Amino acid sequence: MLFVCAQNRLRSPTAESIFRDVDGWEVASAGTNRDPEVPVSRDLLEWADVAVCMEKRHRDILRQRFRGALPDNRILTLGIPDDFEFMDAELIRQFRRLVPWRLEAIRPRAAGGGEGAG
Structure with a gap:
C-alpha cells in the first residue's frame, strides 16, 4: 500500500x-x-496494490502523470487536508477510521490475489 500526499513530510x-x-x-x-x-514514481505505483491519496488533487496527479501504473479503482482518496503535524492524534484517529473503511470498498475486487506486494 502506498500512501500519497504532497510533500511526504x-x-x-x-x-x-x-x-x-x-x-x-x-x-x-x-x-x-x-x-x-x-517522490512518487511509476515503480512505487506498480509495486503497490493500492495507492491511498490524502486529497483528490493527489489522485488526479497520479492518474495524469502515471497513467496505467495502477488501475483507477486502486487509487483511493481519504479527503484529509494538510492541516496536521506528523503523528498528530486527530490525524491518526482519521487514518484508523478511514483507511480500513476505504479498503473494504475494494475488497471484493482484491480477492483474486494480485501480484503486487503493497
Missing part, C-alpha cells in the same frame, strides 16, 4: 508509521510535489 509518513506493523501489509509513502522526501 506529514500526512503520508504518519500513515506509513501507524500501518507498517499491520500483519500482511507492506506500506510505503511518497509525495507528488517537486521536492518531497520520497
